[in-house]
Amino acid sequence: MALIFPVLLAFFLVFIVSFWKTIQQILKFRKYDDKIPGPPTHPLFGNVATFKNKTTAEVSQIFRDTADECRKMGKNVMKYRILGKLYVWPLNGKAIAKVVESTTELNKGDDYEFFLPWLGGGVLVEGFGERWRTHRKLLTPTFHFAKLEGYLEVFNSESRILIECLEKYADSGATVDLFPYIKRCALDIICGAAMGTKVNAQFHHEHPYVKAVEGFNSLAIAHAINPYYQSDFIFWALGLKSQKDKFLNTMKTFTGGVIAERKAAIESGEVEKETSKRKMNFLDILLNSGESNMLSAEDIRQEVDTFMFAGHDTTTTSLSWMCWNMAHNPDIQEKVYEELVSIFGEDTNEDVTTENLNKLEYTERVLKESKRVIAPVPAVQRKLINDMEIDGITIPSGANIAIAPLALHANADVFPNPEKFDPDRFLPDEVSKRNSYDFMPFSAGLRNCIGQKFAQMNEKVMLIHILLNFKLEPMAEFKATKPMFEAVAKPSNGIPVKLTRRLI
Template identity: 35%
Template sequence: MNTINLSPTTTILVGASAAVAIVVTYVSVEIISLYNSGSKKRSIMKHIPDNKQGIFGEVFKFPGLNEAGLLYIMEKMKIFPFWRSVWMTKFFPIIAVYHPETAKIILKTSHPKPLKPGTPYYFGIKWLGLGLLFADGKRWIRSRRLLTPAFHFEILKPYMKVNNQATDLLLEKMENCSNSGESFEFTSNISQCTLDIMLRCAMSYENTIQKEGKTNPYVMAVNELCQIWTDRSMSPWFFPDSIFYWTSAGRKFNKLCDYVHGITDGIIQKRKKVLETEGEKALKGRGRYQDFLDILLMARDEQGKGMTDYDIRCEVDTFLFEGHDTTSSALTWIIYSLAVHKKFQERCRMEVDELLEDRDSDEILWEDMDKLEYTTRCIKEALRLHSPVPSILRELNSPLTIKGVTLPKSCVIEIALWSLHNNPHVWETPEIYDPERFLPENNKHRDPYAFCPFSAGPRNCIGQNFAMDELRVITARILRRFEFTLDETVPVKRKMSVVMRTENGMYLHLQKRNI
């Protein structure tokens, strides 16, 4: 038999050509599959407003996840008041709903999050796993039932001490900056504060996050994971895992996931050893509050079966992510709104001052929550205007009819919360910050599904009471200690991501009050 001897250079070229051929074949098969699976959806989309099916959909028309993008969305809402079709490409049709009449239809259901390859939530599974955020069917029902006790008011009450302790560290940093005369970068510092709170409440994890700031490895890891996740969601060419995990971003995402999982797993195993050697009484009677991890380790279903280590890690990582990133975004926009609108800042401060007038400290207590009425209205208006979670996706597991159009199983629906909260067909002058919208007499005639910052229905945010307590405590204590205005040399611009962020942070001029 004759053989052909190839030079090393030729061998490399042949190998490279083969690799390219494999990738091209894979991508071609994926495109054909996506096109075929979307044919029925494309025919349905003809009955939904704004049906444009160009090969790249709106990818190159959409200005970006920025202020220009929000203006683009607003202009679309003016034309299409209830819903519209959104095409990421010809293969990824999404139906956006942003009016109470259309949004409530999907919010009242328990249809799951879309987790198929190519959908935004799919890209977060490696990090967060199948916790309550992503779980479906029986797994979701079981997880929701097991986790509900973790948010009972008797569990939440001791967390007030944690909220105040973490806020003490934030206020100390703010005071140091005030004394120096420099402007204070609020966004990154509040993110460190809320992550500090979540780590303490989730796992009693004592940390130096607020002292180390951006250099803390856990903070850096979480921030980078969020950014890579967002970037991939806007880059269709990186949707296939086989391509993404070849890239430097994909390899980094893997490495960061391993790092954050290692921290969580280590704490879980340490706590399990305490449980095994000392029993449940050791967890309940250690002279401190029960944290989220305690409750997960002790949780049992109807058959007396507990959660696996993987289940627990998924729920803890989800709790940390959802709890810190959304609240830090919310607090950024709450303080921003009060910095811009001084008259509302002063009215909130008067309420807080009156509440704390005869106290030796400015610690906010559990029984204070219902007394911060005006401050709560200002918080809600900031959540409406800026929507910390801009949107939620659902995938139909059975047909659903909206405005006379029956959508087939597997359709992806975006509940566009920012759009819902800023829809000019729902809210009068939605661009104006007006806390009076949330007076009881004004709420009375408003559709309850017009304002859903924590989602609504059976899949609403299980931790919304926890979050609102945290928002009230931190906001009230900042108001008590400081007067603040924006540093206008650094304009504040919104940037849509997993949460509503700022493009360049938010800088405040702080003046310490004499109290």
């Protein structure tokens, strides 16, 4: 009995130490609970109760509904507070402009801290500074338009393998969930085009890297919205720290193997070592920089992990939702197909070329509309260094600003009847009526997506091969699968479709 009091006191002290920073932040931010529009906020817990027992698909809808409510009240900013973290969402292009155009407010938000053991130091999550500028400048040539053409061979070859993997479903008429097939193809493309390495994920259906990325992303959002998980002690005690470490080990082991394989191939003479950066792929540029001591081995690993994750996950999500939108809009799907046939011809074995990609017009608009209806990346964050005024409201330093296509793209004031799939929203005359930041699936400003051209070309090539070979029919209602609020908006119940061979 004599030990009970000291033990309880020890646990209390551990709890206080664990939450001390959070307590300080609560005291700072609670004064803004009534100054910034948003749902009612508990003085201590903030809006924690709003997200209790909610799936990440439900979280996405909560944010969209709150954005609609605030706009109806004439507000262009909304806020949520989770304990000591304040999240502010500008709700239209004009409101977000000050953030994306800033040359100083470029630090990533609080929730990116969860990714630091995995991607920390890479251009995605690294804080803005000389290190970030050096890495960004080093990697930019990898995504130059002239360089992208060299990736087409891998885009085409892996897309053909995807078609081969899907043919059995067209023959049998069975329902297929396209999402995992697209995901494995996108991973093979990243490894082949950017890393010069073949991993054959399309034939390895339980690839541990894919599973680890999915698990890590789910754990990240759970950590962000669950107040208990934000205590390092509780996170550890529940076994979640061990789970996170297991995911990290799997992901780092895989990318470490990719790096080692490419390095060995170059050193053995199996592949010729390029001397011109214009001819090097992503990984070769990093390895070359490592040799010249510009990057450490850990720097190289972090950048490879960043590109592997961002490159395959966002493309997978974007193309998956594009296929779902096509399946539910057969008239639009047919118009896309007709344009593809007019440009690429009837031979499905022909390679997609840069010249022909540049002729796409209607398909381009459809791709943009798909990214508007469901943004592949629902939101990214910036953490303010200084106070900032947005739409007449002062946002305090330390707050997280959400650059959120999830909310921006669903703005009925900008996109009337936003639930309707309408590619004509992207006709030049319509685009000219909007603020340039009302639609930005790849963010904007100095921290825009460095690989967006790569991702767009990759997605187009895969889509062209799919639609030239198959007609897509939905095997569930549109909202039977929903975008999840994670690092990428993966579908909650996959992309279940029926494939019918095109009769050419």
